[in-house]
Amino acid sequence: xxxxxxxxxxxxxxxxxxxxxxxxxxxxxxxxxxxxxxxxxxxxxxxxxxxxxxxxxxxxxxxxxxxxxxxxxxxxxxxxxxxxxxxxxxxxxxxxxxxxxxxxxxxxxxxxxxxxxxxxxxxxxxxxxxxxxxxxxxxxxxxxxxxxxxxxxxxxxxxxxxxxxxxxxxxxxxxxxxxxxxxxxxxxxxxxxxxxxxxxxxxxxxxxxxxxxxxxxxxxxxxxxxxxxxxxxxxxxxxxxxxxxxxxxxxxxxxxxxxxxxxxxxxxxxxxxxxxxxxxxxxxxxxxxxxxxxxxxxxxxxxxxxxxxxxxxxxxxxxxxxxxxxxxxxxxxxxxxxxxxxxxxxxxxxxxxxxxxxxxxxxxxxxxxxxxxxxxxxxxxxxxxxxxxxxxxxxxxxxxxxxxxxxxxxxxxxxxxxxxxxxxxxxxxxxxxxxxxxxxxxxxxxxxxxxxxxxxxxxxxxxxxxxxxx
Amino acid sequence: xxxxxxxxxxxxxxxxxxxxxxxxxxxxxxxxxxxxxxxxxxxxxxxxxxxxxxxxxxxxxxxxxxxxxxxxxxxxxxxxxxxxxxxxxxxxxxxxxxxxxxxxxxxxxxxxxxxxxxxxxxxxxxxxxxxxxxxxxxxxxxxxxxxxxxxxxxxxxxxxxxxxxxxxxxxxxxxxxxxxxxxxxxxxxxxxxxxxxxxxxxxxxxxxxxxxxxxxxxxxxxxxxxxxxxxxxxxxxxxxxxxxxxxxxxxxxxxxxxxxxxxxxxxxxxxxxxxxxxxxxxxxxxxxxxxxxxxxxxxxxxxxxxxxxxxxxxxxxxxxxxxxxxxxxxxxxxxxxxxxxxxxxxxxxxxxxxxxxxxxxxxxxxxxxxxxxxxxxxxxxxxxxxxxxxxxxxxxxxxxxxxxxxxxxxxxxxxxxxxxxxxxxxxxxxxxxxxxxxxxxxxxxxxxxxxxxxxxxxxxxxxxxxxxxx
Numbered sequence: 001x002x003x004x005x006x007x008x009x010x011x012x013x014x015x016x017x018x019x020x021x022x023x024x025x026x027x028x029x030x031x032x033x034x035x036x037x038x039x040x041x042x043x044x045x046x047x048x049x050x051x052x053x054x055x056x057x058x059x060x061x062x063x064x065x066x067x068x069x070x071x072x073x074x075x076x077x078x079x080x081x082x083x084x085x086x087x088x089x090x091x092x093x094x095x096x097x098x099x100x101x102x103x104x105x106x107x108x109x110x111x112x113x114x115x116x117x118x119x120x121x122x123x124x125x126x127x128x129x130x131x132x133x134x135x136x137x138x139x140x141x142x143x144x145x146x147x148x149x150x151x152x153x154x155x156x157x158x159x160x161x162x163x164x165x166x167x168x169x170x171x172x173x174x175x176x177x178x179x180x181x182x183x184x185x186x187x188x189x190x191x192x193x194x195x196x197x198x199x200x201x202x203x204x205x206x207x208x209x210x211x212x213x214x215x216x217x218x219x220x221x222x223x224x225x226x227x228x229x230x231x232x233x234x235x236x237x238x239x240x241x242x243x244x245x246x247x248x249x250x251x252x253x254x255x256x257x258x259x260x261x262x263x264x265x266x267x268x269x270x271x272x273x274x275x276x277x278x279x280x281x282x283x284x285x286x287x288x289x290x291x292x293x294x295x296x297x298x299x300x301x302x303x304x305x306x307x308x309x310x311x312x313x314x315x316x317x318x319x320x321x322x323x324x325x326x327x328x329x330x331x332x333x334x335x336x337x338x339x340x341x342x343x344x345x346x347x348x349x350x351x352x353x354x355x356x357x358x359x360x361x362x363x364x365x366x367x368x369x370x371x372x373x374x375x376x377x378x379x380x381x382x383x384x385x386x387x388x389x390x391x392x393x394x395x396x397x398x399x400x401x402x403x404x405x406x407x408x409x410x411x412x413x414x415x416x417x418x419x420x421x422x423x424x425x426x427x428x429x430x431x432x433x434x435x436x437x438x439x440x441x442x443x444x445x446x447x448x449x450x451x452x453x454x455x456x457x458x459x460x461x462x463x464x465x466x467x468x469x470x
Numbered sequence: 471x472x473x474x475x476x477x478x479x480x481x482x483x484x485x486x487x488x489x490x491x492x493x494x495x496x497x498x499x500x501x502x503x504x505x506x507x508x509x510x511x512x513x514x515x516x517x518x519x520x521x522x523x524x525x526x527x528x529x530x531x532x533x534x535x536x537x538x539x540x541x542x543x544x545x546x547x548x549x550x551x552x553x554x555x556x557x558x559x560x561x562x563x564x565x566x567x568x569x570x571x572x573x574x575x576x577x578x579x580x581x582x583x584x585x586x587x588x589x590x591x592x593x594x595x596x597x598x599x600x601x602x603x604x605x606x607x608x609x610x611x612x613x614x615x616x617x618x619x620x621x622x623x624x625x626x627x628x629x630x631x632x633x634x635x636x637x638x639x640x641x642x643x644x645x646x647x648x649x650x651x652x653x654x655x656x657x658x659x660x661x662x663x664x665x666x667x668x669x670x671x672x673x674x675x676x677x678x679x680x681x682x683x684x685x686x687x688x689x690x691x692x693x694x695x696x697x698x699x700x701x702x703x704x705x706x707x708x709x710x711x712x713x714x715x716x717x718x719x720x721x722x723x724x725x726x727x728x729x730x731x732x733x734x735x736x737x738x739x740x741x742x743x744x745x746x747x748x749x750x751x752x753x754x755x756x757x758x759x760x761x762x763x764x765x766x767x768x769x770x771x772x773x774x775x776x777x778x779x780x781x782x783x784x785x786x787x788x789x790x791x792x793x794x795x796x797x798x799x800x801x802x803x804x805x806x807x808x809x810x811x812x813x814x815x816x817x818x819x820x821x822x823x824x825x826x827x828x829x830x831x832x833x834x835x836x837x838x839x840x841x842x843x844x845x846x847x848x849x850x851x852x853x854x855x856x857x858x859x860x861x862x863x864x865x866x867x868x869x870x871x872x873x874x875x876x877x878x879x880x881x882x883x884x885x886x887x888x889x890x891x892x893x894x895x896x897x898x899x900x901x902x903x904x905x906x907x908x909x910x911x912x913x914x915x916x917x918x919x920x921x922x923x924x925x926x927x928x929x930x931x932x933x934x935x936x937x938x939x940x
Contacts, residue, residue, distance in 0.1 A: 101711055102710065102815065103815050103816050104710060146656065147656045149654050153654055154653060174906070177901065181815075182879075182884070184619050184623055184844045185881045186883050187881045187882050187888060188905075188926055189908045190663050191900075191904065191907060193660050194659060196660065197656050197659070197660055198659055240574060243685070283752075283753060344570075344572075345573050375653065376653070376654045409650055409651055410652065413656050414654035418658055426657055426658055429658075433646045434661065437914075438658045438661065444911055
């Protein structure tokens with residue numbers, strides 16, 4: 001970095017807000033995604049919106065790229081500074097600015113850890129539903145950038161359903177405010193929802209107003225084990241067709257059950273093809289009635305065993321085990337690649353069967369778990385980045401998995417984002433006209449491609465593979 | 471219209487798909503908004519997406535503007551062909567293409583009447599919550615273009631919360647598909663939500679995939695009357711602070727109560743300052759408990775009388791009366807101007823007081839009713855378009871009302887859209903940087919400004935008035 005630019009940034013941020021020592025550069029050269037690394041030239045730590053704006057004005061003038069980030073837990077390479085430049089870490093902007101009990105809103109800074117926020121909200125007798133598995137580490141700003149989902153998506157929606165207002169800094173340093181403490185607002189295009197999930201490529205989020213809801217009064221958790229994957233998948237569809245929307249409706253395949261059980265010591269049977277983890281919440285009577293009906297449906301769909309948790313501790317143990325799936329799988333081999341191909345709910349069984357077929361074909365280990373109620377699956381390869389030949393097979397397998405998801409009416413990413421990892425496949429989902437429309441939006445917000453360059457859009461789209469059904 | 475262009479359009483659409491007789495042109499020169507009229511050169515009636523695309527390609531080549539519309543019930547001048555050109559009426563594309571009971575989605579064409587759709591969905595034991603007051607006449611495509619709200623917004627959200635996939639034709643005739651039957655999809659920018667509420671200025675919607683939900687099992691409706699507006703407003707806040715989210719939470723001021731009662735013959739007292747109309751739905755026990763608690767809250771907040779409807783008929787009569795507010799007010803004088811200034815829920819009383827003060831100051835009649843739970847108020851002026859001096863006063867009053875809404879943390883439009891009527895005021899809400907960002911999106915989608923030109927963005931923004939508090 002030119003010393004004059006460094007001086008300008010130091011003037012804005014002070015010495016505690018700017019670093020370019022090698023340790024800092026290296027620790028901000030990667031994120032939660034395996035096999036991706038690129039060094040920035042500097043790392044900055046703004047403490048207010050004005051500093052973000054002033055920094056962006058300097059970078060804009062010098063045409064230096066910027067990647068804004070929280071804890072970097074994303075799995076799509078979303079915060080790797082591919083083209084160097086400056087990494088902006090939002091951790092110092094981590095305040096809960098206000099909880100408005102009359103309007104049921106909270107206004108927060110982006111660097112706030114999601115779990116810190118949800119715990120504070122719960123202590124006030126309210127509820128912020130989005131619960132990405134990373135929530136103990138990830139930030140609200142990161143969740144907004146990626147439009148994070150979680151286990152409660154089916155009933156409660158994802159991050160985008162709770163962001164009702166934003167303050168953000170544009171590529172030229174201008175500050176915009178969208179939405180507000182308003183349940184209805186149609187004053188122009190919905191910039192709020194456009195920025196949610198835009199992966200730091202359109203603006204730097206500096207403040208968010210979030211919608212809160214009353215918490216459910218009761219909760220109940222249960223597990224059903226199946227000898228046949230299709231029986232489990234049919235159970236998912238049957239629950240919904242019976243007009244029951246559970247708070248959580250998770251699936252694990254055979255290999256995930258085994259690994260999670262070995263990690264968490266739950267005493268689950270290892271010979272089952274699929275497990276459903278189901279939670280319902282709401283009014284006590286509703287929860288009782290729904291869980292009883294779900295139990296009937298599980299049995300009618302030939303569940304081998306059904307177990308309703310008898311205590312909050314037992315329920316928590318089950319949910320914690322599910323949340324630990326990634327960690328448990330990550331212990332198996334040096335590299336874990338967790339994907340999130342998503343299909344219409346009715347196609348889950350077809351998709352899992354496809355994943356297993358593709359894994360066998362390429363001779364790779366892929367365990368699958370995920371949010372069955374959303375059709376949001378997490379096929380996860382346990383592999384070794386040092387074995388280039390194996391990694392090639394893993395990549396080929398995932399390519400076919402994306403292809404299969406699209407073929408089944410699904411998408412290449414349900415909640416992880418496109419980043420750099422899935423950029424070559426975006427066109428498969430949205431077509432060349434969709435890519436052109438999105439690129440036009442990018443160009444209009446950030447004509448010099450300074451904000452998180454190299455993300456979402458690939459230099460060239462991958463050609464679609466022809467599935468060999470042999 | 472040049473005869474060669476007409477020939478091209480006739481070739482695409484056939485004689486039943488093209489009209490340019492004076493009667494047709496006149497009947498498509500206005501919409502639900504008073505005092506706005508502009509003649510198109512032709513009216514076209516496509517019957518499929520390919521025709522829409524082909525028409526758009528012709529118009530794009532000749533740089534002829536196009537306004538797509540459904541029933542034209544909007545109140546912001548959203549479908550008036552300000553710059554002539556072609557009006558595209560979507561009524562022939564009115565099919566329910568599919569209701570998917572496994573995935574709880576419906577795929578429909580844009581010209582479908584909303585009420586026809588909701589009745590069909592309800593006959594299948596499902597529920598599509600958005601219920602704009604215009605729903606007996608308006609179309610799903612129009613609802614999407616304006617992001618229509620309705621009486622159920624507080625609990626169920628608005629149109630944007632139910633649109634999960636779109637097919638649309640761009641200004642150059644390209645066809646794009648966004649989203650799908652997917653509860654989670656983060657493959658690139660959220661074009662679906664960007665197109666919802668874009669008022670026909672970015673694309674022509676040709677198909678929509680909508681999310682359905684299980685219907686509530688029970689419903690209960692009640693009315694509370696107040697001598698003091700602030701007591702009613704405090705009741706609204708207290709209900710929410712008690713963690714109850716009613717399905718409907720409507721307010722009417724004194725003058726609206728009288729007019730609606732004279733129209734609907736409900737026997738309401740005419741000496742009350744405010745009336746709340748409250749509906750809760752859900753599981754039977756929850757509904758009973760919530761309504762009982764709401765009754766307590768109303769009494770604690772000094773409601774003069776509280777009446778829970780004893781039958782579905784009585785409840786329906788109350789809701790129908792509320793839905794008739796616009797019609798009832800429209801009988802009073804030749805011109806009715808219904809606005810939708812929206813504030814944070816906690817500011818409703820302040821806003822109604824402001825509206826009354828402003829109406830007195832300008833010596834105009836403004837009745838106010840609306841969705842109190844959303845802070846979405848409908849100050850409605852009964853006036854006479856032929857009296858230019860009075861209309862000037864009405865316009866001055868509304869300008870101050872918008873100003874007041876913004877000052878209270880609100881917005882210029884909660885559910886009606888910007889169109890041409892509120893375009894001069896958009897900058898008050900989103901600032902010059904917000905306008906620039908939205909204009910950049912418009913330019914990127916529609917560089918020649920062919921789609922609904924003259925809407926959303928004004929030639930020049932109105933200067934903010936300085937409120938005279940004297």
